[in-house]
Amino acid sequence: MQTTPGKPATNSHRAAEELRALIFSGELPAGSNHLETELAARLQMSRTPIREAALTLEAQGLVELKPRKGVRILGLSAEDMAEVYDILTELESLAAHQAAMKGYGPLALAPLTQAISDMEAALGSDDLRAWADADDRFHSELVKLGGNSRVEMIVGMMADQVRRARSMTLFMRPKPSKSNSDHRQVLDAIASGDADAARAIHHAHRTEAKKIILALLETHQLRTV
Amino acid sequence: MQTTPGKPATNSHRAAEELRALIFSGELPAGSNHLETELAARLQMSRTPIREAALTLEAQGLVELKPRKGVRILGLSAEDMAEVYDILTELESLAAHQAAMKGYGPLALAPLTQAISDMEAALGSDDLRAWADADDRFHSELVKLGGNSRVEMIVGMMADQVRRARSMTLFMRPKPSKSNSDHRQVLDAIASGDADAARAIHHAHRTEAKKIILALLETHQLRTV
DNA sequence: GGATTTATTAATGCATACGTAAATGAATGC
DNA sequence: GCATTCATTTACGTATGCATTAATAAATCC
Known part of the structure; x- marks a missing residue:
């Protein structure tokens, strides 16, 4: 797990880290979809930082942002x-x-x-x-x-x-x-x-x-x- | 240039593409900083999609988001x-x-x-x-x-x-x-x-x-x- | 009853508003 | 004159509001 030590302690980064943790722990299993609102409630912040985190994770190939479906946790075939x-x-x-x-x-x-x-x-x-x-x-x-x-x-x-x-x-x-x-x-x-x-x-x-x-x-x- | 053809025609993606183009054309030269507001005005949209695009480009190593400095165009040593x-x-x-x-x-x-x-x-x-x-x-x-x-x-x-x-x-x-x-x-x-x-x-x-x-x-x- | 159309819901993409904190400049003290 | 403190600005990070539009449910027609 790369914690990105030097990065600012912003909510957006917390979100990225926590989502990652949730994915690796299996709490967000591969193939599951999660609405931005739901994740926002779960991590106790607004949709904005969640969205930014999701975008980052998408760029890293961990999730996919499907309009209307939320963020989809990608599995590996x-x-x-x-x-x-x-x-x-x-x-x-x-x-x-x-x-x-x-x-x-x-x-x-x-x-x-x-x-x-x-x-x-x-x-x-x-x-x-x-x-x-x-x-x-x-x-x-x-x-x-x-x-x-x-x-x-x-x-x-x-x-x-x-x-x-x-x-x-x-x-x-x-x-x-x-x-x-x-x-x-x-x-x-x-x-x-x-x-x-x-x-x-x-x-x-x-x-x-x-x-x-x-x-x-x-x-x-x-x-x- | 990868145009990502299948992606939705959202402003956020337009922003990413246009910023990319501006970077490659040299209009945003390496080392220069650009405030989110400035870029938003330039591309005629609000800060939100600009920010999302910048985040994506950051994940791809093209720019860096420096608080208070704006997005910094990265050069290659x-x-x-x-x-x-x-x-x-x-x-x-x-x-x-x-x-x-x-x-x-x-x-x-x-x-x-x-x-x-x-x-x-x-x-x-x-x-x-x-x-x-x-x-x-x-x-x-x-x-x-x-x-x-x-x-x-x-x-x-x-x-x-x-x-x-x-x-x-x-x-x-x-x-x-x-x-x-x-x-x-x-x-x-x-x-x-x-x-x-x-x-x-x-x-x-x-x-x-x-x-x-x-x-x-x-x-x-x-x-x- | 099944199919097609319409109405409703609700999640997104984006705009906007705002508090905070960093950076700049003014003002004060020595 | 220089340093230090204080005030001001302003860009960002985040929250919130809103229009759009896809998806679902309801309703109508055949």
Whole structure:
């Protein structure tokens, strides 16, 4: 969840954040429609900031403003998921590549190291939720280290979109143990400045993740999430 | 320019389009600030739709809403340009890869073929403006053929952002004659279903374009455009 | 009874009104 | 003369009001 720390504490932004939270928590399920008035009452403000927030979320692909129907919470079909994963694959791999070229020392790479050991710990204690958290952190830190702010933004948006789907499939899929060795390999490649390796390994990692998720959605007949 | 054809003919959207046009034409130059009231008067509507449009453009990275300063037209520094080009490189290459895997016939690839011959014609008659147009068309058609709607959207946004810079440097740079053989190679790779080649060639092509543009901005001391 | 037309409702898109708080300039103190 | 305080302006953020128009219900006709 990107909280946009530097932004002003305006109602419009509160609305955007709260709506996001409501969407991710599932309180506003995919496919549901909500009139502006209803949301305004729920968040205790007028329609104006709600509208502005909805517009922002629409630009980010989370909702759709349907005249007379209100804001429609968008779900992700399997095809949507494939699209998003493909983008994540490319842009994160780019980030890995660039991060490797920056010659980061152990200190700068500490967040990655930390995330990896957290994942291992979580895996040891069978805490999948914690694992997912650390995994998120790894990916977002990786992108940060890549140093392309636009990539960071786009990946943030896309990660938001798949978050719900991921949490649904989290308990279905096989223990992500291979995932960890992948992550460590990426980290090593970055630390040793091998940009092409970092890119290739991460690319393969994400491609694999995409296959697994899509297969799960397929077998479980989850059309939209 | 993406005109978003299916969208309702609301003032808010008119505002977004017109503001975009004003920005690209340079009438609202990078770095300038414009009060909401001023823009409202200019487009002959109230602040509300202006505000909504500005919010949308902000989400797309074209402007910034500064309290008390109005909407600030964002320029692109050399670093910004590098960021955008890197993203275009990755996502368009992905599109080329995916397009090659779809087994398109000559009919589906006609727009690409057309764009290429238009570029050649334009080059023959030294019409750089026409060349740039056809080049745009090639890239946007390529992305369309890739079939990932989100990629299409993101690339559209990024292309918007570099458009101004490109038109500034259009007359400075060497005749883009190599560009054409690159394009044809990409087309051939797609037509023959060689996804990896399509990706690699396009990647190299974009990487080269990035270098050229950045060098130009460097030598001409163009800090922001 | 079913289909078509008309009336009613109500949600949106937009305009407008207003309080607040930032920025500018005036006024005061030293 | 310079700094500090106070007053004034004004742009924004938000609330509210209103006309439009899509959607629903009612009513009429065949």
